[in-house]
Amino acid sequence: MKLLKEKVMNEGIVLGEQVLKVDSFLNHQMDPMLMSEIGSEFVRRFAGEEITKILTIESSGIAPAIMTALELRVPMIFARKNKSLTLREDIFVEKVYSFTKRETNEITVSKKFLGANDRVLIIDDFLANGEAAFGLARIAEQAGASVVGIGIVIEKSFQPGAKLLQEAGYRVDSLVRIASLDNGTVTFVE
Numbered sequence: 001m002k003l004l005k006e007k008v009m010n011e012g013i014v015l016g017e018q019v020l021k022v023d024s025f026l027n028h029q030m031d032p033m034l035m036s037e038i039g040s041e042f043v044r045r046f047a048g049e050e051i052t053k054i055l056t057i058e059s060s061g062i063a064p065a066i067m068t069a070l071e072l073r074v075p076m077i078f079a080r081k082n083k084s085l086t087l088r089e090d091i092f093v094e095k096v097y098s099f100t101k102r103e104t105n106e107i108t109v110s111k112k113f114l115g116a117n118d119r120v121l122i123i124d125d126f127l128a129n130g131e132a133a134f135g136l137a138r139i140a141e142q143a144g145a146s147v148v149g150i151g152i153v154i155e156k157s158f159q160p161g162a163k164l165l166q167e168a169g170y171r172v173d174s175l176v177r178i179a180s181l182d183n184g185t186v187t188f189v190e
């Protein structure tokens, strides 16, 4: 996606060789026009698939996920990272190791919002080791729902997440794919 590539090139800040900071348009300040384009692009890429729910994880997945859901006219659910006060019987729970925070969180979704008839598109901002996406897929599967695919805004292809998810049988579609962050420079997969 050309517009997104340009944003990453012009505004992305490389932190070490593993982390890209994009807090001017995705992770802190958000660019609503770009988010809207991102939603449309996911809808184009998953055209022809029946999708009943969009599933993401708080907080940075919410913007691209809601834009996709808006265009598809379906609900969007974000998994919560904090322990909710809800009774444990009422929620699906999975453990997810956070790449950026280096800690394991429990993510939860209320059983009210996902069921066996749902066809779920998972959306997230970044894909690194695949922990968040696998956790979301396991939640959908706990509900008996089908995972139609996984849409990622920025895939770091030098980390194993995309390959592991594809090997597990999931369709992964990423809007931009980064081959390396070496020497403080973003290099895209051709």
Ligand code: 5GP
Pocket: 018, 019, 020, 021, 022, 027, 057, 060, 097, 098, 099, 100, 124, 125, 126, 127, 128, 129, 130, 131, 132, 133, 156, 161
């Ligand atoms: P994974 O679960 O695939 O290992 O990592 C994906 C999650 O970690 C995303 O939800 C995202 O919030 C965060 N993340 C991973 N890598 C990066 C990165 O380079 N930059 C930012 N801003 N977040 C990242």
